[in-house]
Amino acid sequence: MGYKALLFFEKVLMALPESMRRGFFSLLALVGYYTLPKYRKIVDINLTFLFGNAMDAAQKDAITRYSFKNLMFNMMYLMELRHMSKKEFKEKVSVKNFEIVKKALETQKPIIYITPHYSAWELAGASLAVYAKPATLVYKHLKNREYEEWLLSSREHFGNKCVEKSNVLKKLIKIVRKKEAIGILIDTNINKKDGLPVRFFGKTIHQTPVPAFLSRKFGALIIPAVIRTDDDIHYEVIFYDPIDTPKTEDESADIAVSTQMQASWLEEVIRKEPKFWFWLHRRFKDDYPEIYSNTK
Numbered sequence: 086m087g088y089k090a091l092l093f094f095e096k097v098l099m100a101l102p103e104s105m106r107r108g109f110f111s112l113l114a115l116v117g118y119y120t121l122p123k124y125r126k127i128v129d130i131n132l133t134f135l136f137g138n139a140m141d142a143a144q145k146d147a148i149t150r151y152s153f154k155n156l157m158f159n160m161m162y163l164m165e166l167r168h169m170s171k172k173e174f175k176e177k178v179s180v181k182n183f184e185i186v187k188k189a190l191e192t193q194k195p196i197i198y199i200t201p202h203y204s205a206w207e208l209a210g211a212s213l214a215v216y217a218k219p220a221t222l223v224y225k226h227l228k229n230r231e232y233e234e235w236l237l238s239s240r241e242h243f244g245n246k247c248v249e250k251s252n253v254l255k256k257l258i259k260i261v262r263k264k265e266a267i268g269i270l271i272d273t274n275i276n277k278k279d280g281l282p283v284r285f286f287g288k289t290i291h292q293t294p295v296p297a298f299l300s301r302k303f304g305a306l307i308i309p310a311v312i313r314t315d316d317d318i319h320y321e322v323i324f325y326d327p328i329d330t331p332k333t334e335d336e337s338a339d340i341a342v343s344t345q346m347q348a349s350w351l352e353e354v355i356r357k358e359p360k361f362w363f364w365l366h367r368r369f370k371d372d373y374p375e376i377y378s379n380t381k
Contacts, residue, residue: 088231095164107317110161114154125149127380128364134376135286136359152364155204158317162207163239171243174215178208178312182324185308186217189327195261195305196220197296199328200312201272201351202363205320209312210268211243212322219244220266223253225273254295261303269296271347274368281341283348290348290372297343300330307343309350313361325350 098106118125128149132140140148166174189196198220200209213220222240226249227233237247245268248256260267271293280291299305309325328350330343355362367377 204361214243
């Protein structure tokens with residue numbers, strides 16, 4: 086879709102009542118479910134890889150359908166955020182355990198919010214600027230520069246900043262030295278040379294060590310957060326107690342311990358409500374490429 090067409094498409098959709106807009110994106114999700122068998126297969130592979138035979142076909146199908154819907158709703162929220170006021174945002178998104186964030190802000194230490202691609206993750210990122218203080222969000226560069234500009238305008242609408250993940254560590258070090266906040270997605274596929282091995286659902290995978298490194302070296306507080314919903318209309322961001330990174334004489338071991346704690350937290354979140362995770366992503370393609378051999 087051309088950029089001008091995207092803007093026209095956005096203008097038309099934003100002129101519709103919210104219920105009609107939601108219906109349109111729900112229809113897109115349904116079309117995707119039926120016309121993209123490759124991605125239905127990816128969801129099935131991921132669910133089987135993590136849960137084995139614990140889920141029956143009906144459970145997997147329900148999660149697959151929801152995964153398509155959730156992806157389309159995140160697209161919708163990107164669009165809506167560009168036109169949303171803070172008041173409208175607060176009517177849609179509430180926060181739980183915000184006293185954790187308040188206490189962290191009082192320490193005047195840098196904060197690293199860690200979160201997964203879970204439920205309405207686009208709203209989760211925006212909530213930091215609305216309820217706390219703006220943060221710098223790490224994102225992956227897009228090939229289409231105009232679409233990337235559109236996406237970033239949404240994510241930065243309430244005051245957040247975005248930084249591209251390539252060679253990002255030096256940029257993040259500058260940010261934490263200024264005692265500012267960072268938001269990092271910890272559930273993306275990562276090259277083995279850039280990650281640390283962790284145990285996740287009984288499997289060994291690699292996960293980014295960046296939050297743990299910054300926490301140990303600069304005293305940054307790692308605060309996990311997720312967003313969830315009961316009705317796909319009203320959402321709640323949940324903050325968790327900070328993950329303490331050890332600081333012993335063994336720096337590598339300390340970072341490994343902290344990274345594992347983050348992976349264990351994420352596993353607990355997914356086990357509790359698996360439907361919200363982004364199952365359409367080939368999360369384990371660098372660690373276990375063979376499981377996706379029929380999805381290329």
